[in-house]
Amino acid sequence: MKQNLIKQNLITIKNLKKSFGGINALDNCSLEIKKNKITAIIGPNGSGKSTLFHAISHLISADSGEIYLDENEISPNMPDYWIASLGIARTFQDARLFRNLTIQDHLEIALSQNDDSLLKSLFGKKENFDEKIKEILHLVGLNKPLNTLATDLSYGQRKLLDLAAAIAKPHSIMLLDEPVAGVNPVLRNEIKHILKELHKKGETIVIIEHDMNFIMDLVDYIYVFDYGAVIAEGIPKEIQDNKKVLEAYLGD
Numbered sequence: 001m002k003q004n005l006i007k008q009n010l011i012t013i014k015n016l017k018k019s020f021g022g023i024n025a026l027d028n029c030s031l032e033i034k035k036n037k038i039t040a041i042i043g044p045n046g047s048g049k050s051t052l053f054h055a056i057s058h059l060i061s062a063d064s065g066e067i068y069l070d071e072n073e074i075s076p077n078m079p080d081y082w083i084a085s086l087g088i089a090r091t092f093q094d095a096r097l098f099r100n101l102t103i104q105d106h107l108e109i110a111l112s113q114n115d116d117s118l119l120k121s122l123f124g125k126k127e128n129f130d131e132k133i134k135e136i137l138h139l140v141g142l143n144k145p146l147n148t149l150a151t152d153l154s155y156g157q158r159k160l161l162d163l164a165a166a167i168a169k170p171h172s173i174m175l176l177d178e179p180v181a182g183v184n185p186v187l188r189n190e191i192k193h194i195l196k197e198l199h200k201k202g203e204t205i206v207i208i209e210h211d212m213n214f215i216m217d218l219v220d221y222i223y224v225f226d227y228g229a230v231i232a233e234g235i236p237k238e239i240q241d242n243k244k245v246l247e248a249y250l251g252d
Helices: 001-006 050-058 080-085 103-110 116-123 128-142 155-168 186-199 236-240 245-249
Strands: 009-020 023-034 037-041 065-071 088-090 173-177 205-208 223-225 229-234
Touching: 009 050, 023 050, 023 065, 023 128, 023 223, 023 229, 037 050, 037 186, 050 173, 050 205, 080 088, 103 128, 103 155, 128 155, 128 186, 155 186, 186 205, 223 236, 229 236, 229 245
Parallel strands: 037 205, 037 223, 088 173, 173 205
Antiparallel strands: 009 023, 009 065, 223 229
């Protein structure tokens, strides 16, 4: 791997492979995530998009290939919590929250850098994150009392809290897995605005999305997945006019 190539990217992935029961979820997947850009991963269901996120964050182990975060190779033996501590924040399509913890609990846990233990984050001596929490909740537009339990939030509000927790976590890159899946059109536009504001602040974001209309005026670069491989890449206009994408992704 050439160091000058790695230095240009926040994440560099080379020839990543992962199979389940003989089916290739990732098939020699290679891509580069530029710093301070929004990059989209699109493709049909089962094309390997979420598997890629799982491999980067070590929720699953890749069969082979290389992953670099900044200039450092992520060892296959690193546990997922260690990968997260290196500066990777992510959301999940199904908004994985603690049902019986409050909005404030979730954000305090995300903001805490002093201890990896959930129990100590909850019951130990806490830092005062009030101003930071207020700032993040204002950014995402989640106007609910801080003592509201996650289980008492609507689906859309849970998506916003999941995004808020990812923003709160100290990070250098955010992996967002379908942040607008299942939300109404008004909230979709609100989340797009949030992502644009994060982009202005210099965030590096990778977003999985099915709706090309949602990402076309949002992202800087797009990778198109099909059968675990990158079948096309480019700026939004190039992808929109790519015949291979229209055939494989849109079914034309």
